[in-house]
Amino acid sequence: MLAAAQRTRHYEQYRWDVRHTAISNAADCLKRIEPVSLIDYLKHAERFRDNKAWSFSWSRFHHSIPGVSRTAILSPHFLPGLHSRVFSNPWDPALARYEPEMIAGPIDTLRCFAEAVRRGATWIPPLRHSVIAFTGILEGPLRADDRELLWQAFGVPVYEQFFGFGGDLLAAECDAHAGLHLSRDAGYLERLPSGEILVTFLDNPHFPVLRLESGMLAEWHEAPCECGSVEPRLVNLRRKAASRVRESVLAASM
Ligand SMILES: [Zn+2]
Numbered sequence: 001m002l003a004a005a006q007r008t009r010h011y012e013q014y015r016w017d018v019r020h021t022a023i024s025n026a027a028d029c030l031k032r033i034e035p036v037s038l039i040d041y042l043k044h045a046e047r048f049r050d051n052k053a054w055s056f057s058w059s060r061f062h063h064s065i066p067g068v069s070r071t072a073i074l075s076p077h078f079l080p081g082l083h084s085r086v087f088s089n090p091w092d093p094a095l096a097r098y099e100p101e102m103i104a105g106p107i108d109t110l111r112c113f114a115e116a117v118r119r120g121a122t123w124i125p126p127l128r129h130s131v132i133a134f135t136g137i138l139e140g141p142l143r144a145d146d147r148e149l150l151w152q153a154f155g156v157p158v159y160e161q162f163f164g165f166g167g168d169l170l171a172a173e174c175d176a177h178a179g180l181h182l183s184r185d186a187g188y189l190e191r192l193p194s195g196e197i198l199v200t201f202l203d204n205p206h207f208p209v210l211r212l213e214s215g216m217l218a219e220w221h222e223a224p225c226e227c228g229s230v231e232p233r234l235v236n237l238r239r240k241a242a243s244r245v246r247e248s249v250l251a252a253s254m
Pocket residue numbers: 174175176177178181225226227228229
């Protein structure tokens with residue numbers, strides 16, 4: 001919040017308030033900041049940019065499902081780990097040789113790959129664990145037909161990881177398939193009475209956006225989950241109005 005107020009044009013009006021707020025009152029101070037619509041952010045991104053911020057270009061993959069020894073990450077924007085390798089695309093012959101137990105990647109990439117696998121145009125050894133689909137504010141949450149396609153193509157459970165505008169993981173589906181647990185390091189999420197989710201980015205140094213109207217609706221569950229986690233969950237995450245968000249993205253790109 002301090003970085004946003006001190007280093008971006010949009011939030012300079014809140015500079016005094018933020019500077020004189022104790023950390024214990026940060027949540028109250030945040031509530032006084034006017035939410036930003038997705039279209040305003042996309043059309044005027046320069047007002048939200050911190051030009052002095054430095055950040056690492058790659059993201060670290062979060063294994064939200066434990067017990068996997070070989071994960072293939074189908075995105076060049078992630079760092080490989082001890083139990084994972086990165087492939088720039090799923091048509092790399094090295095992918096089949098790696099014999100992954102799990103594949104993870106952006107939903108658009110997984111959708112194309114799954115369609116190719118299903119019609120026999122490409123092949124990988126059978127997965128033994130799961131598929132993790134990366135979704136996000138612009139891509140929208142995982143659709144039921146995508147879940148079905150991935151299940152038909154790979155025959156293993158499908159999990160969703162929901163990102164902000166980069167590698168900032170905001171929420172991840174757990175082993176119990178009981179919603180998406182919030183990731184407190186990446187974002188501070190609020191739920192309006194309308195059900196819309198506001199996102200304050202904590203791990204996006206270039207664009208420290210506060211209270212972004214995400215265009216997503218969800219129910220908010222705080223009860224302990226069957227998986228053992230006590231982190232709150234977003235359940236039934238969905239677009240507020242798919243056509244309006246698409247129009248916003250198109251208008252912002254013109
Ligand atoms: Zn859970």
